[in-house]
Amino acid sequence: MSQKKKLRLTKSLSEVQNAFKATDASADITLWYLVNEERILFTGQVVRVDPELNKIVLTLKDPVPALDGQSQCFLKLFRDEGVSSCKINQLKGRALVLELPEEMVMTERRRNWRAQFNKLDQKSATLRFGDIEHVFEVMNASKAGLAIRLDDRAKSLIQTDPEPKIIKLNGVRLDDMTAGIVLHPSGQSLGLNLRKEIPDEVFNEFIHVDRPVEVDPKKLYLDQSYRTTVRDNMKQVVSKLEKKSKLAAALKLLKVNREGTAYLKNHIELLCETMGSIGKTLGWVTDGSLEKLVYVAYMHDIHYFEHPHLAKIPDLETFELKKASLSPAEQKIYFDGPAYAAMLAAEDDNNSPDVEKILMQQKERPDGTGFPAGLRSHQLAPLSCLFIVCHEFVDYVLTETKWSFREFVMRFRPDLKGPYFAKIFQVMMDLDKAK
Numbered sequence: 001m002s003q004k005k006k007l008r009l010t011k012s013l014s015e016v017q018n019a020f021k022a023t024d025a026s027a028d029i030t031l032w033y034l035v036n037e038e039r040i041l042f043t044g045q046v047v048r049v050d051p052e053l054n055k056i057v058l059t060l061k062d063p064v065p066a067l068d069g070q071s072q073c074f075l076k077l078f079r080d081e082g083v084s085s086c087k088i089n090q091l092k093g094r095a096l097v098l099e100l101p102e103e104m105v106m107t108e109r110r111r112n113w114r115a116q117f118n119k120l121d122q123k124s125a126t127l128r129f130g131d132i133e134h135v136f137e138v139m140n141a142s143k144a145g146l147a148i149r150l151d152d153r154a155k156s157l158i159q160t161d162p163e164p165k166i167i168k169l170n171g172v173r174l175d176d177m178t179a180g181i182v183l184h185p186s187g188q189s190l191g192l193n194l195r196k197e198i199p200d201e202v203f204n205e206f207i208h209v210d211r212p213v214e215v216d217p218k219k220l221y222l223d224q225s226y227r228t229t230v231r232d233n234m235k236q237v238v239s240k241l242e243k244k245s246k247l248a249a250a251l252k253l254l255k256v257n258r259e260g261t262a263y264l265k266n267h268i269e270l271l272c273e274t275m276g277s278i279g280k281t282l283g284w285v286t287d288g289s290l291e292k293l294v295y296v297a298y299m300h301d302i303h304y305f306e307h308p309h310l311a312k313i314p315d316l317e318t319f320e321l322k323k324a325s326l327s328p329a330e331q332k333i334y335f336d337g338p339a340y341a342a343m344l345a346a347e348d349d350n351n352s353p354d355v356e357k358i359l360m361q362q363k364e365r366p367d368g369t370g371f372p373a374g375l376r377s378h379q380l381a382p383l384s385c386l387f388i389v390c391h392e393f394v395d396y397v398l399t400e401t402k403w404s405f406r407e408f409v410m411r412f413r414p415d416l417k418g419p420y421f422a423k424i425f426q427v428m429m430d431l432d433k434a435k
Helices: 012-023 151-156 201-205 224-242 245-254 261-282 291-298 316-325 328-346 352-360 382-399 405-412 419-434
Strands: 006-009 030-036 038-050 055-060 073-078 081-088 090-093 095-099 103-106 124-129 132-142 145-149 165-169 179-183 189-194
Touching: 012 038, 012 081, 081 095, 081 124, 095 201, 124 291, 132 151, 132 201, 151 291, 224 291, 261 291, 261 419, 291 382, 328 352, 352 382, 382 405, 405 419
Parallel strands: none
Antiparallel strands: 006 103, 030 038, 030 073, 038 055, 055 095, 073 081, 081 103, 090 095, 124 132, 124 165, 132 145, 145 189, 179 189
């Protein structure tokens, strides 16, 4: 359990300055602002502390908060467990300028480090109240306690059992994790004090968050030499696939120039080039890893090669519109598509787990409306996000004669949200400007 904290209020400007200067510039800083007494968390890094100008300059991470000069902003330094109320001087893009606080509530550092989550991180805990189970959003966590967000259903449950059991963290089952409840004065959240600590391996997996890869705009390019590399890799992958008996017949269908299969052939070749080029620009794809993306491009629709009209159904919303025209067998083939492709890839000992994951996640959507698992943005691998965007882009290009990167981004960005998707769309906007 955590040791009792010792609080003290410092109004020493030099001590406040030293606390900021001692903060590791590579470490995330937790900030928050209040909306109807509810904390909205976000993160940033201290870039510079300027005592002469009485300013702190920070770089914010996604998602950038909806702040203005009237927002009441708080900042927490984990090195000294110091919390300050900071007046906002300026917010421009990702740069946040705060006035150096005149005072700070300091505490002794907790023995149990506490991880903070924002809504994109989507951490959850399942609690059991008697015979009733309920899933909560986790706001922050240590090995000895959780802070969770309340909804109307949960508010009634906490009245029934003062010591519920935490039975799952993000789907990982826990044994004998009884907790005492501490209700926040706002009534919108509560703390759970655990009777014993969460095991290290479970806690470390639970708090892990994939951060988006930063893009260097100077590396943006779509040169002819790289197009040649893509096509060379395509030939190598096709050569390997054609040696496999299960895939040879399917690939022969692609070589037949007829309506439907011609779409598949053009779709796959353009998908190879788009994923390779944008992935290379993002720094997510190297020449060595390019081959697995090409492999994915050739494999993703393999279950639809004999039913090319199914390959043109991008999502469940479109499927529902076309459902009446599909036979029960065709409907099953459509839903089995991701798992079938992933299964064939799994049979290849030379494939990496990344390939199976991308194929399995190809029909997922960041808002959880995809299939087969209904995953949300934070659960999707970066290359899966790349595939999803590029797949939409390829279909868009094949149907729009007057296409542009910018028009595509404006059309699809509202439905494809999340840090990885934002990075991909930014590359496309940069490509539109460089075109």
